[in-house]
Amino acid sequence: MPFSWKGIPIGMLAKVLSATLLGIEGALVDVEVDISNGLPSFTIVGLPDQAVQESRERIRSAIKNSEFNFPVKRITVNLAPADIKKEGPAFDLPIAIGILMASECIVSQLDSSFLIVGELSLDGSIRPVNGIISMAIMSRELGIPIMFVPYENSSEAALIPGVKVYGIRHLTEIVQFLNGNISLSPAGPAKSIRINEVSGDFSEIKGQESAKRALEIAACGFHNIIMVGPPGSGKTMLAQRLPTILPPLTEEEALEVTKIYSSAGLLPKGGGIIEERPFRSPHHSISLAGMVGGTSNPRPGEISLAHNGVLFLDEFPEFRRDVLEALRQPMEDGTLVISRAHGSIRFPARFMLVASMNPCPCGYLGDTKKPCTCSPYQIERYFSKISGPILDRIDIQIEVPRLETDTLIKSNLGETSESIRMRIKKAREFQSYRFKDGFRANGLMEPREIKEHCKLTPSVQGLLREIIDKFHLSARSYDKLLKVARTIADLSESELIREEDVLEAIQYRVLDRKYWEKKFS
Amino acid sequence: MGEEVFIIDWIQLNLTGRYRAIKELFSRGLSTEEIISFLGLEKEKLLALRKRAEQEYKRSLDLGIDLIPISSDEYPILLKNISDPPALLYVLGEKVWLKDNFISVVGTRRPTRYGINATRIIVSRLVENGIGIVSGFAYGIDTVAHTEALHGGGYTIGVLGTGIDVVYPKVNRGLRKDILESKRGCLISEFPIGDKPESWHFPRRNRIISGLTQITLVVEASLKSGAMITAGYALEQGREVFAVPGNIDSENSQGTNQLIKEGAKIITSGDDILEEFNVIPKLTTIRLPELNEEEAIIWNILNEPRLEDDILNISGFDVSRFNIIITRLELKGLIERLPGRMLKRKDG
Ligand SMILES: Nc1ncnc2c1ncn2[C@@H]1O[C@H](COP(=O)(O)OP(=O)(O)O)[C@@H](O)[C@H]1O
Numbered sequence: 001m002p003f004s005w006k007g008i009p010i011g012m013l014a015k016v017l018s019a020t021l022l023g024i025e026g027a028l029v030d031v032e033v034d035i036s037n038g039l040p041s042f043t044i045v046g047l048p049d050q051a052v053q054e055s056r057e058r059i060r061s062a063i064k065n066s067e068f069n070f071p072v073k074r075i076t077v078n079l080a081p082a083d084i085k086k087e088g089p090a091f092d093l094p095i096a097i098g099i100l101m102a103s104e105c106i107v108s109q110l111d112s113s114f115l116i117v118g119e120l121s122l123d124g125s126i127r128p129v130n131g132i133i134s135m136a137i138m139s140r141e142l143g144i145p146i147m148f149v150p151y152e153n154s155s156e157a158a159l160i161p162g163v164k165v166y167g168i169r170h171l172t173e174i175v176q177f178l179n180g181n182i183s184l185s186p187a188g189p190a191k192s193i194r195i196n197e198v199s200g201d202f203s204e205i206k207g208q209e210s211a212k213r214a215l216e217i218a219a220c221g222f223h224n225i226i227m228v229g230p231p232g233s234g235k236t237m238l239a240q241r242l243p244t245i246l247p248p249l250t251e252e253e254a255l256e257v258t259k260i261y262s263s264a265g266l267l268p269k270g271g272g273i274i275e276e277r278p279f280r281s282p283h284h285s286i287s288l289a290g291m292v293g294g295t296s297n298p299r300p301g302e303i304s305l306a307h308n309g310v311l312f313l314d315e316f317p318e319f320r321r322d323v324l325e326a327l328r329q330p331m332e333d334g335t336l337v338i339s340r341a342h343g344s345i346r347f348p349a350r351f352m353l354v355a356s357m358n359p360c361p362c363g364y365l366g367d368t369k370k371p372c373t374c375s376p377y378q379i380e381r382y383f384s385k386i387s388g389p390i391l392d393r394i395d396i397q398i399e400v401p402r403l404e405t406d407t408l409i410k411s412n413l414g415e416t417s418e419s420i421r422m423r424i425k426k427a428r429e430f431q432s433y434r435f436k437d438g439f440r441a442n443g444l445m446e447p448r449e450i451k452e453h454c455k456l457t458p459s460v461q462g463l464l465r466e467i468i469d470k471f472h473l474s475a476r477s478y479d480k481l482l483k484v485a486r487t488i489a490d491l492s493e494s495e496l497i498r499e500e501d502v503l504e505a506i507q508y509r510v511l512d513r514k515y516w517e518k519k520f521s
Numbered sequence: 522m523g524e525e526v527f528i529i530d531w532i533q534l535n536l537t538g539r540y541r542a543i544k545e546l547f548s549r550g551l552s553t554e555e556i557i558s559f560l561g562l563e564k565e566k567l568l569a570l571r572k573r574a575e576q577e578y579k580r581s582l583d584l585g586i587d588l589i590p591i592s593s594d595e596y597p598i599l600l601k602n603i604s605d606p607p608a609l610l611y612v613l614g615e616k617v618w619l620k621d622n623f624i625s626v627v628g629t630r631r632p633t634r635y636g637i638n639a640t641r642i643i644v645s646r647l648v649e650n651g652i653g654i655v656s657g658f659a660y661g662i663d664t665v666a667h668t669e670a671l672h673g674g675g676y677t678i679g680v681l682g683t684g685i686d687v688v689y690p691k692v693n694r695g696l697r698k699d700i701l702e703s704k705r706g707c708l709i710s711e712f713p714i715g716d717k718p719e720s721w722h723f724p725r726r727n728r729i730i731s732g733l734t735q736i737t738l739v740v741e742a743s744l745k746s747g748a749m750i751t752a753g754y755a756l757e758q759g760r761e762v763f764a765v766p767g768n769i770d771s772e773n774s775q776g777t778n779q780l781i782k783e784g785a786k787i788i789t790s791g792d793d794i795l796e797e798f799n800v801i802p803k804l805t806t807i808r809l810p811e812l813n814e815e816e817a818i819i820w821n822i823l824n825e826p827r828l829e830d831d832i833l834n835i836s837g838f839d840v841s842r843f844n845i846i847i848t849r850l851e852l853k854g855l856i857e858r859l860p861g862r863m864l865k866r867k868d869g
C-alpha cells in the first residue's frame with residue numbers, strides 16, 4: 001500500500017503523503033521528491049495549478065529562513081496520481097519536508113505513516129489551509145494514523161477520532177519533531193462554532209399566526225416554503241427568524257456541513273464543528289456561479305453552503321431566470337454534480353428553500369388599502385417566472401398579508417422561538433424511527449416513502465379526495481398535501497394522519513387554489 | 522333570401538359608422554336601401570363595404586353570432602333611444618336584456634380591495650332582487666361585477682370594445698366562458714368580427730354601456746378613469762348616474778366623490794338602488810347551515826369580509842384549530858377566500 005511509506009529517504013528520493021480537495025472530499029496525493037546532481041533546478045510535475053507552481057519560491061525561502069540548507073541541485077517533485085488537478089498552497093509543507101528528507105536533514109523517527117498538509121510563509125511559519133476536516137476523514141478511512149497540519153487547523157482535524165493530529169506552527173518545529181529532538185502533544189477536538197448571525201426571536205413577530213405556524217411545520221419537516229405578500233408585510237422578518245426554531249443537526253449532518261464550510265475556507269479562525277443549520281440568503285443579483293458554485297475552480301455555491309439548512313431567496317422572482325432554473329436539479333437530487341475533464345465532482349446541496357415574493361410586480365394585489373396598478377399581462381408574466389418545476393417542489397405556500405399599524409402596536413408578544421423549537425424537537429424525536437434507509441425528513445420523502453409513512457384510513461382518504469375535487473387541486477398537489485399533513489400529525493405525535501391534519505394542510509397550499517388565479521373573482 | 526339581403530344591408534350600414542344619420546333616417550321610416558343611397562357614399566366604397574358585409578354575414582353564421590339590427594324588435598329599447606345607437610349589434614349568448622331590468626356598473630380597471638368589496642356587496646344584493654348587471658367586460662371592477670352577478674344567479678351583459686369573437690382581455694377567457702355557458706348572460710359588440718382592441722374603441726363602447734340602462738353606477742374611479750367617460754355619456758343620454766363614495770385620500774375615489782359633488786346619488790348599499798326600481802328588497806335569506814359549535818363561532822364573526830388574522834383574534838382559537846375549521850366551512854361551500862388572506866361568507 002502506497003501510504004504505508006514512512007517518509008523514509010530512499011537514497012536521494014523521498015516520499016511524503018499529502019492530500020488535496022476534490023470538491024469537498026479529501027483525496028490522497030503522494031509527494032515524491034528526487035534530488036540529483038546536475039544544473040540546479042526546482043521542478044514540480046503532476047498537474048499542479050498556478051498556486052502550486054508558486055510554492056517553489058515560498059519553499060525555497062522558508063527552508064533558508066529556517067536555517068536549513070536548500071540543496072543546490074536538481075530537484076524534481078512529482079505529485080501523484082497525475083490525473084487529479086492539484087490546487088492551492090497546501091503542498092508547500094509536504095514538498096519542503098520531502099526535500100529535507102531527500103537531503104537527509106530529516107531522518108524520521110516515527111514508525112508509522114503520516115500525512116502532511118500546510119502552506120508555508122517565507123519565514124517558515126505555517127499557515128492554515130482549507131478543507132482540513134475532509135482530509136482528516138480521508139486519513140481515517142485510509143488508515144493513516146498521524147497527520148501534521150497547520151496549528152490553526154489542528155483542532156478541526158482532531159474532530160475526527162482515530163487520527164492523531166499534530167498542529168504545526170513552524171517548519172523547524174516539525175523537522176525537530178520528526179528527528180526526535182522535541183515532543184509535541186496531539187491536538188484536541190475543536191468546539192462547536194456559529195455561522196449564522198443571531199437574528200431576533202419569533203416573539204417579536206406580531207400576529208401572522210398562520211404564517212408562523214406554517215414556518216413551524218416547514219422547519220419540522222424540512223419542507224420548502226414560499227411566502228407571498230405585499231412589501232412590508234414581514235416576509236423577510238419571518239424568514240430571518242427561521243434559524244431560531246430549526247432542529248439541531250445530527251452528527252452526520254454536522255460533519256457534512258463542516259466539510260463544506262471548511263473546503264470553502266469559510267470556517268472562522270481556529271475552525272470548529274458547525275452544529276447549527278446554515279441559513280443563507282444571497283441577494284437576488286447573485287450570479288449563476290455564485291448560486292451553484294464555480295465550474296472551472298469548483299467551490300461550493302450558495303446551494304451547497306445551505307446544505308442541511310435554509311436557502312432563503314428573498315424577492316424570489318427578481319432572481320435571474322438561469323439562476324432559478326439551476327436550482328431545479330439540486331432540488332431533485334440533493335447534490336450538484338460538476339463535470340470536469342477528469343471525472344465529476346459532487347457537492348452536497350440538500351437545502352430547504354424559503355422563498356418570498358410580492359403577489360404582483362407592484363406588490364399590492366389583494367391589499368386592503370392600496371390599489372394594484374399591474375396589468376393582467378404583467379401579473380401573468382410575473383407568476384410564469386416562478387411556476388413550473390420549482391413551484392412544483394414547494395410543499396408549503398402561504399400568503400402573508402400586511403397588518404394594520406394599530407394591530408401591530410396593540411398585539412401582544414407572540415410565542416418565543418425557544419418554545420416553538422422545543423415542539424419541533426419533540427416532533428423530530430417522534431419521527432426518529434423513520435430515520436433509516438436514507439430517510440431525512442418528511443419534506444424530502446420520495447413517492448415510495450410517502451406510501452410507507454403516510455398511510456391513510458379510508459375515511460381520511462375520502463376526505464382528501466373531496467378536498468382535491470372541491471379545491472380543484474392537481475394530482476401533483478396530492479403528495480405535497482400528504483407530506484405536510486404527515487408533519488402536522490408528527491407535531492401532535494400522532495402515528496396516524498387524521499382528518500384534522502389534512503384539513504389544516506390545505507390551508508398552506510394557497511397558490512394551488514383557484515381564487516388566486518382570478519384576481520377579482 | 523329577402524331576410525338575408527336585409528341583414529346584409531344593415532351590416533353594410535353599420536360598417537359606415539354613420540350612426541347618427543342612420544338613426545335619423547330610419548326613424549323617418551326609410552328603407553335600408555333608401556338609407557344607403559341617402560348616405561351618399563362613393564360607388565367604389567359602397568361596393569367594398571358590400572363585399573365586406575357579405576363576408577361578415579357568412580362569418581357570423583359560422584360563429585353562431587346573432588345579428589340584431591336597430592329595426593329589430595329585439596334591439597334593446599333604451600339603447601335605441603340614444604342619439605348614436607349602433608345600426609347593428611353583434612351578440613353571443615342569451616339575449617337577457619329582454620328578460621329583466623338592468624343597471625350598468627362600472628369602475629376602474631385597478632380597484633382597491635374596497636372597490637372590489639363594494640362591488641360585490643352591491644351587485645350581489647341587486648341580482649338577488651332580480652336586477653341584472655351591464656358592464657364593460659374589462660379587467661377590475663367590470664370583472665368583479667360580471668362575476669358576482671353570475672355567482673348570485675343573476676343576469677349579466679358584457680359590452681365589448683373588440684369584435685365579438687375576440688377574447689380580450691385574455692385573462693377574462695374564463696369569465697367569457699362562464700357568461701356564455703351560464704345561459705344567463707351575453708356579450709355585445711358594435712364592432713365588426715375580428716376587430717382588435719383599438720384604444721379608441723373603448724371610450725366609444727362606453728356609450729353603449731350607459732345607453733343600455735337607465736342607471737349607471739360608478740363604484741370606484743379616479744378622475745381620469747374610463748368609468749368617468751361612461752358617467753359622462755349617461756348624463757348626455759339623460760340617464761342617471763349613481764356613485765359609491767370613498768375615502769378622500771384614495772385616488773380611486775376621487776372620480777366618484779366628484780360625481781357625488783356634482784349631484785350623483787350616493788350609494789352605500791344595494792338597497793339604495795333597489796328603491797329606484799321600486800323593488801321591495803328581499804329580506805336576505807338567513808340560511809341556517811348545519812354548523813357545529815366551532816364553525817358557528819367563525820360564521821358569526823364573518824358578518825362581513827374580514828382578514829384571517831382578525832377572525833383568529835376574535836375567535837380565540839389556536840391557529841391550527843382555526844385552519845381546520847376554515848377548511849370545513851370552505852368544504853361546505855359556506856365561505857370563500859379572497860386574495861390577501863381575506864375570508865367572506867359565500868352569498869346565495
Ligand atoms: N407582524 C409583524 N410584527 C412586527 N413587526 C412587523 C411585522 N410585520 C412587519 N413588521 C415590521 O415591518 C418591517 C418590514 O418588514 P419586512 O420583513 O421587511 O417586510 P417584507 O419583507 O414583507 O417586505 C419589519 O422590519 C418590522 O419592523
Ligand SMILES: [Mg+2]
Binds near residue numbers: 232235237314
Ligand atoms: Mg422583504
Ligand SMILES: [Zn+2]
Binds near residue numbers: 363364
Ligand atoms: Zn400589482
